[in-house]
Every structure is written in C-alpha cells, then in structure tokens.
Amino acid sequence: MSPTVTQRGGRRPSAALGALVLGALCVTGLGSGADAGTPDAAEELLVKARKTATVESFAGVVEVVWLDDQGVEHVERVGARGADGAFVIGIGARKAVGDENERFTNSGDEHTRWKGHGGTRAPRPGDSWDLEIAGRRHVAGRSATVVVARGDDGLVRARFAIDRETGQLLRRAVLDEQGDVVRVMRFVSIITGGVDAPPPAMPGDGFDDTPVAIETLPSGFVSRADAGSGYRLLGQYLQPDGAVQLYYSDGLFTASVFQRSGRLDWDALPPGTPAAIDGVRARSYSMPTGTLVVWSDRDVVLTAVGDGPPDAVIGIVAEMSGNPSDDQSWFDDVTDFVFGPFDWE
Amino acid sequence: MSGTEFGAGEMDESFLSAYLDGELDAVARAALDARLAESPDWRAELAALRTVRDAVRSLPLVDAPPGFWDRVLAPEDVVDLAAARRGRVWVSRWRALAGAAAAAAVMGVVFVPRPEPVQPAFAKITQSHAERASLGNDVVTNLAGAVVPVGIEP
Numbered sequence: 001m002s003p004t005v006t007q008r009g010g011r012r013p014s015a016a017l018g019a020l021v022l023g024a025l026c027v028t029g030l031g032s033g034a035d036a037g038t039p040d041a042a043e044e045l046l047v048k049a050r051k052t053a054t055v056e057s058f059a060g061v062v063e064v065v066w067l068d069d070q071g072v073e074h075v076e077r078v079g080a081r082g083a084d085g086a087f088v089i090g091i092g093a094r095k096a097v098g099d100e101n102e103r104f105t106n107s108g109d110e111h112t113r114w115k116g117h118g119g120t121r122a123p124r125p126g127d128s129w130d131l132e133i134a135g136r137r138h139v140a141g142r143s144a145t146v147v148v149a150r151g152d153d154g155l156v157r158a159r160f161a162i163d164r165e166t167g168q169l170l171r172r173a174v175l176d177e178q179g180d181v182v183r184v185m186r187f188v189s190i191i192t193g194g195v196d197a198p199p200p201a202m203p204g205d206g207f208d209d210t211p212v213a214i215e216t217l218p219s220g221f222v223s224r225a226d227a228g229s230g231y232r233l234l235g236q237y238l239q240p241d242g243a244v245q246l247y248y249s250d251g252l253f254t255a256s257v258f259q260r261s262g263r264l265d266w267d268a269l270p271p272g273t274p275a276a277i278d279g280v281r282a283r284s285y286s287m288p289t290g291t292l293v294v295w296s297d298r299d300v301v302l303t304a305v306g307d308g309p310p311d312a313v314i315g316i317v318a319e320m321s322g323n324p325s326d327d328q329s330w331f332d333d334v335t336d337f338v339f340g341p342f343d344w345e
Numbered sequence: 346m347s348g349t350e351f352g353a354g355e356m357d358e359s360f361l362s363a364y365l366d367g368e369l370d371a372v373a374r375a376a377l378d379a380r381l382a383e384s385p386d387w388r389a390e391l392a393a394l395r396t397v398r399d400a401v402r403s404l405p406l407v408d409a410p411p412g413f414w415d416r417v418l419a420p421e422d423v424v425d426l427a428a429a430r431r432g433r434v435w436v437s438r439w440r441a442l443a444g445a446a447a448a449a450a451v452m453g454v455v456f457v458p459r460p461e462p463v464q465p466a467f468a469k470i471t472q473s474h475a476e477r478a479s480l481g482n483d484v485v486t487n488l489a490g491a492v493v494p495v496g497i498e499p
Contacts, residue, residue, distance in 0.1 A: 050482045096475075098488075112473045172486045183490075211473065239469075261460060262460045264465075279382070285467070288495060
C-alpha cells in the first residue's frame with residue numbers, strides 16, 4: 001500500500017486530461033501556441049524558470065508566508081535583485097548572495113557557502129507530477145502564466161506563477177494533502193530589465209568552508225538512492241562540521257537529509273510538533289523554507305528538510321528510518337497529527 | 346515502586362532497574378512500557394542495564410575452603426580463632442574478588458563512552474539545503490525563506 005499523497009512513479013498517461021486542458025485553453029485563448037496548454041509546455045515553463053533569476057536583471061520585494069507549528073501565519077518580506085548573473089536576497093546580516101555556481105548565505109549567527117555541487121542532474125518536473133497550465137493571473141502587477149502540479153490522486157499540490165514576459169518565477173505556493181496552502185513565496189513588487197544595480201559581491205576570506213561531494217559515506221551513516229516517493233538522490237556531501245548531507249529531488253521539490261554522529265538531546269530541542277513515525281520518535285517543524293523533521297537512529301542524529309508538501313517530507317523520513325511508508329493508516333495518522341493545524345487557505 | 350510517584354514525563358532512568366527487578370506496579374510498568382516503545386534511547390539504556398545485571402548474576406558462587414565449616418561448627422573442638430580468621434579472610438577475599446568482578450562488569454558497561462549529545466543546527470541545515478537546492482533551481486523562491494528570522498533555533 002502506498003501513501004495517498006506522495007504519488008509518483010514516472011510520467012503518467014494524462015492524454016485525456018491534457019486534451020481537455022488544451023481544449024479549454026484554445027477556447028479561452030490562454031495559450032500562446034498550439035501546444036501551450038500541454039504538460040510539456042507547462043514543464044518547459046518550469047524548467048526555464050529555474051534559471052531566469054540568474055540570467056535576467058530584476059529588483060523587487062519577496063513575501064515569504066508560512067504557518068508555524070501552532071498554525072499561526074507568519075509573513076516576512078525581503079528584498080531581492082539580480083544583475084549580470086549575480087543576485088542578492090535580503091539585506092545586511094541576513095542575506096544570500098551568489099552567481100551561477102556559488103552561494104553564500106548569512107542568517108545572522110550562521111553562514112554557509114556552496115561552490116558548485118558535483119551532483120547528478122535533477123529530474124524533469126514532469127517525471128513525478130502531472131503538470132498543466134491552469135490560466136493566467138497578475139502577480140506584482142505583471143501578467144503570469146499559472147502552472148499547477150497534481151499528484152496521482154488529482155489533487156493540486158503546488159501552484160506556480162511565471163512571468164509571461166521574462167519567464168521568471170513570480171509566485172510558488174505549496175499545498176498539503178487537504179488542499180490547503182501551507183507555504184508561499186511571491187513577489188509583491190518587481191521591475192525587470194535595465195535594473196541599475198551593481199552585481200552583488202561574494203564575501204572574501206574567512207568564509208571558505210564549503211560542503212564537499214563524496215562518493216562513499218563515512219561509517220555509520222546510511223543513504224538511499226530513492227527516498228519517499230519519487231525523490232532521487234542527486235548528491236552526497238560532507239559538511240565542514242562533519243555532518244553528511246544527502247540531497248534529493250523529485251524534479252519539482254527538493255529535500256536533504258543531514259546525518260551527524262551523536263546522541264540527540266530531545267530535551268534541548270525547540271517544542272515543534274512531536275510525532276511517532278512507525279515507532280520512531282521524531283519532532284517536526286514548519287519553517288519558512290519548508291518542513292524540517294528530526295529523529296535519531298542508534299548513534300546518529302538525522303534531520304530531514306524539504307520544500308515540498310509536508311507529507312512528502314514525512315515520507316522521506318519513513319523511508320530513511322528504515323520504515324517505508326507502506327501502512328496507510330499509520331501514514332494518515334501521522335500526517336493528520338503533525339499537520340492537522342494547517343487548516344489555512 | 347508506585348506509579349503514582351511520577352508522571353509520564355518525570356521518569357528517570359532509575360526506574361529501569363526497578364523495571365528489570367519486577368518492582369514496578371502495574372501503572373508504573375505500563376507508563377515505562379510506553380516510554381520504551383517510543384524511545385530508542387530508553388530501550389538502549391534498558392538493554393545496557395540488563396547486560397550489567399546478567400553479568401553480575403553469571404559470576405561463580407564462592408565455596409569456603411575444605412573443612413572450614415566442619416571446624417567452625419564442631420562443638421567439641423576448640424575453635425582455632427586464627428584458622429577461623431584465615432577462613433574469614435579467605436571468604437572475604439573471594440567476596441572482594443567477586444565484588445571487584447561485578448564492579449568491573451558494571452564499569453565496563455557504564456564507562457563505555459556514550460555518544461556526545463548533538464543538537465541539529467536548524468539555521469545551518471535549512472541554509473545549506475536552500476543553497477544546494479538553488480543551484481540549478483530558482484534562486485529567489487529557494488533562498489528567500491533562508492534569510493528570514495524563524496526564532497526556533499535550539
């Protein structure tokens with residue numbers, strides 16, 4: 001038995017749905033070409049949007065909206081701009097800067113840095129999701145094409161709004177298995193092209209520690225080529241602090257599983273949401289970047305974080321903890337318990 | 346030991362010894378069973394304690410030297426206090442040896458280095474994931490959440 005919300009397994013036949021959508025688009029004039037409403041067209045928009053922000057110049061304000069573990073909505077705004085292939089998001093002590101192959105992020109007390117990744121190429125978005133163009137909307141005053149991603153059960157699990165002129169991703173919303181929005185990133189204002197902003201500079205010396213790609217994990221750590229449903233391992237990394245990071249993607253969303261030797265001190269963790277995943281004690285947190293789950297296995301502390309629907313991250317935890325989510329009632333119980341407060345539209 | 350002495354969140358690991366020795370009442374035992382079911386750490390602790398107990402129980406029984414009890418218990422004989430003392434010393438030495446063995450068994454388990462406590466650094470973890478995810482993906486939607494304050498760092 002497989003979980004209800006992490007339906008994956010390759011591109012599914014959706015000719016009938018595609019034909020219906022195509023017909024609807026032709027009638028309403030949403031498509032700009034003969035195949036504008038097909039899954040392939042939707043996928044092409046998403047693939048192009050992956051790179052646009054590091055190619056086009058832009059400046060704007062991004063709103064981050066998420067629900068915390070008590071179901072309280074949080075809204076934060078950050079500035080973002082890019083030019084000449086470089087970008088900066090945030091300001092002052094809280095910012096991320098980068099270019100095509102390098103990243104540096106400082107969230108106040110912590111900084112992290114990446115140089116390239118040496119990993120495997122990400123799958124295409126349509127490998128695991130049914131994609132369709134679902135219309136147009138205005139985001140930050142710009143006309144955008146809306147792409148929705150559905151699971152095998154037909155439920156929409158993500159909505160993307162892509163700028164029709166530049167192809168830049170303007171809005172991303174992630175929905176849970178009840179169809180409720182749990183997390184949104186959106187531009188609330190943006191100007192594109194001809195932005196008069198110097199390329200943000202990467203920090204200099206003193207911030208050189210970067211994760212290193214590794215082929216073999218240190219003793220005691222575990223890896224899975226596939227995790228959850230549809231997530232594929234794209235890279236294994238050794239962090240400067242000795243932790244191991246496994247990086248996964250299903251083509252649309254991403255997740256990482258961090259492992260570190262030691263004993264998890266449960267009492268020192270923030271409250272979060274307690275959970276039991278097939279007999280494995282865990283604690284879950286709803287973060288601006290996604291869902292984070294902590295648990296331990298013998299003498300290893302594991303932390304999974306992913307930007308997909310919360311139940312998808314739980315599915316990864318179940319698989320990584322050696323308990324594949326093959327129990328329908330268990331899975332429903334856990335996801336209902338952990339994410340029940342997300343009754344939010 | 347009464348289950349009314351503690352709540353589910355107030356048990357400490359001393360209850361594991363009582364649990365192994367069958368000294369807990371039904372309520373306390375049920376509470377501890379529940380804790381064991383949800384906690385790999387508690388199960389590991391219980392296994393360690395059981396190993397210690399078994400090691401102590403496996404130590405050999407100590408017999409007095411031949412003729413010792415005959416000499417001590419024979420009423421018609423004058424008790425050779427010096428010999429009796431030697432016997433007591435012999436027994437005491439055995440007891441000391443047994444105690445030392447038990448202590449060694451206990452120390453062998455107790456002093457095996459336990460893993461260091463670890464607290465996941467949420468900020469670093471979410472940042473590092475967001476950075477990796479942004480390589481080859483949209484940078485804005487992947488990184489904007491990593492630079493906003495969250496306020497739940499351990």
